[in-house]
Amino acid sequence: xxxxxSTKIRVQNVRKAFTNDKVNLQVIEGLDFEVNxxxxxxxxxxxxxxxxxxxxIIAGFLAPDSGxxxxxxxxxxxxxxxGIMITQQGSVFPWLTVKQNLMFGLPDEVPNREALADEYAxxxxxxxxxxxxxxxxxxxxxxxxxxxxxxxxxxxxxxMDEPFSALDALMSLRMQNELLRILAIEKHTVMLITxxxxxxxxxxxxxxxxxxxxxxxxxxxxxxxAHPRRVSSPEAQALRVAILKELGVTETV
Amino acid sequence: xxxxKQALPSIVVIAIVVGIWxxxxxxxxxxxxxxxxxxxxxxxxxxxxxxxxxxxxASLMRVGAGFGLAVALAIPLGLWMGWVHGxxxxxxxxxxxxxxxxxxxxxxxxxxxxxVGNASPIFLIFIASVFPMIVQTTVGxxxxxxxxxxAAENFGVSRTKLFMKVVFPAxxxxxxxxxxxGLGVAxxxxxxxxxxxxxxxxxxxxxxxxxxxxxxxxxxxxxxxIGLIGLMLDGFMxxxxxxxxxxxxxxx
Numbered sequence: 001x002x003x004x005x006s007t008k009i010r011v012q013n014v015r016k017a018f019t020n021d022k023v024n025l026q027v028i029e030g031l032d033f034e035v036n037x038x039x040x041x042x043x044x045x046x047x048x049x050x051x052x053x054x055x056x057i058i059a060g061f062l063a064p065d066s067g068x069x070x071x072x073x074x075x076x077x078x079x080x081x082x083g084i085m086i087t088q089q090g091s092v093f094p095w096l097t098v099k100q101n102l103m104f105g106l107p108d109e110v111p112n113r114e115a116l117a118d119e120y121a122x123x124x125x126x127x128x129x130x131x132x133x134x135x136x137x138x139x140x141x142x143x144x145x146x147x148x149x150x151x152x153x154x155x156x157x158x159x160m161d162e163p164f165s166a167l168d169a170l171m172s173l174r175m176q177n178e179l180l181r182i183l184a185i186e187k188h189t190v191m192l193i194t195x196x197x198x199x200x201x202x203x204x205x206x207x208x209x210x211x212x213x214x215x216x217x218x219x220x221x222x223x224x225x226a227h228p229r230r231v232s233s234p235e236a237q238a239l240r241v242a243i244l245k246e247l248g249v250t251e252t253v
Numbered sequence: 254x255x256x257x258k259q260a261l262p263s264i265v266v267i268a269i270v271v272g273i274w275x276x277x278x279x280x281x282x283x284x285x286x287x288x289x290x291x292x293x294x295x296x297x298x299x300x301x302x303x304x305x306x307x308x309x310x311a312s313l314m315r316v317g318a319g320f321g322l323a324v325a326l327a328i329p330l331g332l333w334m335g336w337v338h339g340x341x342x343x344x345x346x347x348x349x350x351x352x353x354x355x356x357x358x359x360x361x362x363x364x365x366x367x368x369v370g371n372a373s374p375i376f377l378i379f380i381a382s383v384f385p386m387i388v389q390t391t392v393g394x395x396x397x398x399x400x401x402x403x404a405a406e407n408f409g410v411s412r413t414k415l416f417m418k419v420v421f422p423a424x425x426x427x428x429x430x431x432x433x434x435g436l437g438v439a440x441x442x443x444x445x446x447x448x449x450x451x452x453x454x455x456x457x458x459x460x461x462x463x464x465x466x467x468x469x470x471x472x473x474x475x476x477x478x479i480g481l482i483g484l485m486l487d488g489f490m491x492x493x494x495x496x497x498x499x500x501x502x503x504x505x
Binding site: 059061079080081084085087089090091093094095096100104105133134135153 | 400401403404405406407408409410418419422423425497498499500501502
């Protein structure tokens with residue numbers, strides 16, 4: 001059992017509804033869970049179940065109707081650089097070079113901003129591309145730049161909302177391995193939203209399955225396999241089938 | 254070599270137009286309408302006695318002043334209107350009403366206010382080019398993608414940094430589009446404005462050549478020079494569009 005002090009994120013009775021044209025759409029209905037310091041938690045769920053809404057609430061971009069999110073025991077009140085969001089679309093600024101993007105989040109008073117940016121560009125494998133503009137990079141390199149820009153500000157938490165979904169299958173897999181390699185060096189707490197169950201098994205320590213709207217936690221799975229993982233192993237496949245079953249997909253192995 | 258190959262069809266078309274012009278003038282034996290050659294010799298005559306450069310210089314100076322003033326006002330104003338909703342809803346209706354008014358319609362008022370000196374055409378150019386630039390700049394701010402503003406919010410940057418590193422560079426491509434439109438309109442208007450009064454400028458050259466003895470060779474010379482300089486000005490603006498900090502918006 002994790003001790004109380006190692007709880008990084010506590011989501012308590014979060015509810016959220018969207019109202020438009022007098023239709024009240026309850027998106028999240030009383031959600032409770034905790035994420036421990038350094039833990040990698042993946043959230044899977046049917047599309048439209050409110051995963052992104054949940055992530056936006058946890059990261060502070062959206063206020064819940066009731067309930068609250070505590071980070072390090074402090075009630076979340078707006079986004080900040082201790083938790084950086086990485087989305088499917090990406091948000092690397094196209095008008096800044098890779099290096100300028102990496103330096104963007106670093107306050108001016110941080111010493112050696114340039115050296116730090118170079119260090120993280122190298123960490124994600126972008127050495128030699130520091131002075132390129134994003135439109136000169138491939139999709140995978142752009143993702144690396146975004147991850148580096150997040151890591152360089154030394155956040156405690158990474159919020160990843162379908163981060164690799166826009167990449168082709170091969171590049172997605174490659175980026176998953178990259179992410180694991182980087183996380184082995186820099187211990188971060190990670191929340192990952194994905195619709196790809198194999199990706200969740202490959203990366204996460206724990207997988208939460210959300211129900212269809214209004215979202216609540218339907219099931220929770222520990223992923224007890226040591227890294228590097230083989231998603232094709234019988235144990236991993238059994239876990240995959242169990243998760244898919246929770247999602248309402250039956251598959252014969 | 255490749256550039257030449259690409260330019261070849263357009264050169265051929267221009268040559269054909271000049272050829273037809275020459276043939277028609279020769280066939281009709283027009284006493285007034287000049288041949289292309291007469292236009293060339295007329296132009297050389299103006300270039301030799303120096304008046305051509307004075308006219309070009311005068312027109313460019315007026316465009317530079319009017320357009321420069323317009324840029325200096327339109328970009329800050331457009332950014333402000335784009336960023337502050339209250340400023341937009343307050344000012345936009347006024348500008349939308351003023352924008353479709355042709356700058357030519359302002360000529361009587363320009364003369365009333367500024368007389369027939371340099372100030373009138375400069376004012377007209379200002380009026381003509383300021384509105385498209387305000388509108389484009391405002392649109393540029395309004396169309397900044399939310400994901401970029403959100404990223405800036407996530408990193409918790411200062412307002413100054415948000416403006417300098419996100420809002421302004423994100424809007425710059427639209428600002429340049431506005432400047433291109435504005436400069437094009439400015440050049441159209443300077444010629445029209447110079448036709449009214451004054452003693453210099455390419456517009457004056459055209460009207461004066463006609464009034465002073467039906468020198469249609471100089472009229473057409475003036476027209477062609479206006480066209481060529483307009484093309485050059487647009488070329489300068491295109492150079493701005495090829496800057497790396499804005500290429501993301503125009504690429505594909």
